[in-house]
Amino acid sequence: MENLTLKQLATQVRRDIVRMVHGASSGHPGGSLGCADLLTLLYFEVMDLNPDQFIMDGTDEDLFFLSNGHISPVWYSVLSRRGYFPVNELATFRKLNSRLQGHPATEEGLPGIRIASGSLGQGLSAAIGAAQTKSLNGESAWVFSLHGDGELQEGQIWEAAMYAPHHGVDNLISFVDCNGQQIDGATDDVMNLGDLADKWSAFNWHVLTCDGHDFDALRNAIAKAKENRGTGRPTVVLMKTEMGKGVDFMEGTHEWHGIAPNDEQLEDALTQLQSSHTDY
Numbered sequence: 001m002e003n004l005t006l007k008q009l010a011t012q013v014r015r016d017i018v019r020m021v022h023g024a025s026s027g028h029p030g031g032s033l034g035c036a037d038l039l040t041l042l043y044f045e046v047m048d049l050n051p052d053q054f055i056m057d058g059t060d061e062d063l064f065f066l067s068n069g070h071i072s073p074v075w076y077s078v079l080s081r082r083g084y085f086p087v088n089e090l091a092t093f094r095k096l097n098s099r100l101q102g103h104p105a106t107e108e109g110l111p112g113i114r115i116a117s118g119s120l121g122q123g124l125s126a127a128i129g130a131a132q133t134k135s136l137n138g139e140s141a142w143v144f145s146l147h148g149d150g151e152l153q154e155g156q157i158w159e160a161a162m163y164a165p166h167h168g169v170d171n172l173i174s175f176v177d178c179n180g181q182q183i184d185g186a187t188d189d190v191m192n193l194g195d196l197a198d199k200w201s202a203f204n205w206h207v208l209t210c211d212g213h214d215f216d217a218l219r220n221a222i223a224k225a226k227e228n229r230g231t232g233r234p235t236v237v238l239m240k241t242e243m244g245k246g247v248d249f250m251e252g253t254h255e256w257h258g259i260a261p262n263d264e265q266l267e268d269a270l271t272q273l274q275s276s277h278t279d280y
Contacts, residue, residue: 016077024094032074067123068148121154150182168232212239
């Protein structure tokens with residue numbers, strides 16, 4: 001891969017997303033586009049990874065858990081661009097016998113995927129278990145997880161949120177994609193989440209907020225989260241994003257939570273997502 005900036009990589013990831021969902025006539029472009037910047041930063045700069053020799057237990061490397069598994073297109077794109085599997089496999093997304101299922105799964109052995117996800121509310125529990133394992137094994141590695149704001153309406157999230165600080169899990173950094181949208185409408189209308197910063201603080205988490213489309217803001221949040229290690233408190237980063245980021249007709253609306261662009265819309269999206277590097 002040519003030497004690209006993070007911004008160029010994120011743009012390429014967004015191009016992958018709209019192509020994949022269009023090719024399958026199915027999928028979830030809105031949240032995927034909104035989280036492209038975070039996953040690009042994590043996989044290409046922040047995380048200590050070994051994509052050439054993927055092993056399920058992830059010993060001595062950082063781990064990432066995608067709890068809101070319906071935004072699999074962004075994860076698949078980043079994994080392929082990072083070298084976990086061939087980029088041309090993205091064209092098989094949601095196709096018969098593909099390893100790239102609509103929600104991440106493990107039975108086909110796709111490198112980079114350690115748990116099946118998409119049954120909302122479960123990913124935080126898995127991430128906490130992985131973080132505890134690393135602590136018990138004396139590892140210095142980190143565990144990261146990503147959750148949708150609508151997903152916080154699931155009760156299991158709050159059970160896990162109680163568990164982690166009680167057990168001193170401070171090698172975990174969880175991100176919440178705060179785009180204010182979910183499948184049926186705005187989160188404020190479906191089930192108002194209230195003040196999330198106050199909620200997580202009440203559960204004894206270290207709470208940070210940042211712009212999820214600003215690489216420097218994300219870097220600073222991660223750096224501050226890492227300074228919290230040793231306190232016995234996990235960190236949650238409430239990340240403000242725009243659903244559909246980068247494609248104007250998809251931005252800021254729940255309507256693009258789970259539908260595919262048609263041919264004309266795909267071309268419009270790709271035109272908006274032009275980059276200075278050669279697309280591939």
